[in-house]
Amino acid sequence: NAGVTQTPKFRVLKTGQSMTLLCAQDMNHEYMYWYRQDPGMGLRLIHYSVGEGTTAKGEVPDGYNVSRLKKQNFLLGLESAAPSQTSVYFCASSEQGGNSPLHFGNGTRLTVT
Amino acid sequence: GQSLEQPSEVTAVEGAIVQINCTYQTSGFYGLSWYQQHDGGAPTFLSYNALDGLEETGRFSSFLSRSDSYGYLLLQELQMKDSASYFCAVRRSGNTPLVFGKGTRLSVIA
Numbered sequence: 036n037a038g039v040t041q042t043p044k045f046r047v048l049k050t051g052q053s054m055t056l057l058c059a060q061d062m063n064h065e066y067m068y069w070y071r072q073d074p075g076m077g078l079r080l081i082h083y084s085v086g087e088g089t090t091a092k093g094e095v096p097d098g099y100n101v102s103r104l105k106k107q108n109f110l111l112g113l114e115s116a117a118p119s120q121t122s123v124y125f126c127a128s129s130e131q132g133g134n135s136p137l138h139f140g141n142g143t144r145l146t147v148t
Numbered sequence: 149g150q151s152l153e154q155p156s157e158v159t160a161v162e163g164a165i166v167q168i169n170c171t172y173q174t175s176g177f178y179g180l181s182w183y184q185q186h187d188g189g190a191p192t193f194l195s196y197n198a199l200d201g202l203e204e205t206g207r208f209s210s211f212l213s214r215s216d217s218y219g220y221l222l223l224q225e226l227q228m229k230d231s232a233s234y235f236c237a238v239r240r241s242g243n244t245p246l247v248f249g250k251g252t253r254l255s256v257i258a
Binding site for chain 2: 066068070075076077078079080083085093094125127131132133134136137138139140141142
């Protein structure tokens with residue numbers, strides 16, 4: 036039981052390049068989330084999904100897109116990376132909303148030069 | 149919107165007790181959660197309070213007062229391994245996502 040797995044762990048991009056961050060969970064959770072974490076800013080929600088085929092915007096969605104084609108996978112895309120997107124990205128999942136705790140992946144450290 | 153306030157840093161002595169406060173403003177409230185994150189690691193769930201009062205889990209306790217929009221995390225018998233960042237988080241309703249505070253960095257010293 037791997038929990039939540041994120042790939043890659045590290046990535047360096049040049050401004051304007053694109054990439055996709057992958058998140059997979061094996062707990063059959065309905066809800067999945069993408070957060071970014073910057074020093075002193077806590078965890079800020081980018082996008083989330085309440086079930087297969089659904090997505091919704093969070094606090095800081097600009098510059099990102101997501102897809103949830105399969106229940107176990109939640110993809111985060113950067114179409115044209117900018118230095119402001121340098122951050123640590125965490126994927127999380129939860130069984131449902133309500134009081135279901137979030138289970139986090141180990142994060143992807145992205146640097147955009 | 150939602151906003152959460154918690155101290156940015158707290159330092160405490162090994163073996164002591166420390167309290168990390170969290171005040172929140174939110175339109176709608178569906179519980180206060182706490183998460184722990186060690187440097188370089190992922191956040192992990194600690195506790196959840198939906199109703200007023202104290203919830204205890206081993207050395208950790210969490211308190212909620214909905215009328216005061218306030219909660220705290222209490223860590224007893226501090227150990228060096230408790231040095232980490234602690235985040236409070238709230239949901240506006242049952243099917244909306246968690247919004248996190250900026251975190252409190254706890255340093256436990258000998």
